[in-house]
Amino acid sequence: MVIGIDIDDTLTDSKIEIINAWKDYYRLYDLGTYTDKVPSNINTGWNDKYIRQFWDLYRTEIASRVKLKENAAEALYKLKLNGHVIKIVTARPEDQRLVTLRCLKSQLLTYDELVLQARYKGKTCLEHGVELHIDDTQMNLDDIASYGIKTLLFKENDNWNDVYKKILNISRNSK
């Protein structure tokens, strides 16, 4: 099975880095009505100038610092041993390729392809032959499911050991 997996807050703990970066952003810039709390549309508000500017200023630093969640590297390694194809599918822009490759490699993550610039994940997953996609953002999963692709929500406290088992079950049941 071709499995698509999101990076931020699915494979990695990005939230903590984003919280710290947003505090810094709030301290240094006039953000209109925003406070020092990360806005809820931080990952989807592409049309908001403050959110766009935040990512322009901080995304490279965040992308280079994020740490893999516990058992994520092991889970992907085992999925590969089981014959699955792993495509990392992220909205990170193309200019983040090098920093993303470096960060994932330094933490020994096993995968087949890195797909960037996936702001509309349904279309991107379809184009890359993804059969099951795992993501922490329900809006992405709704878009992906509308293309007839299977989805799995990665919840905040999920553990990659359990998610690995869920993926195996989905794969068995789809044969």
Ligand SMILES: [Mg+2]
């Ligand atoms: Mg995410």
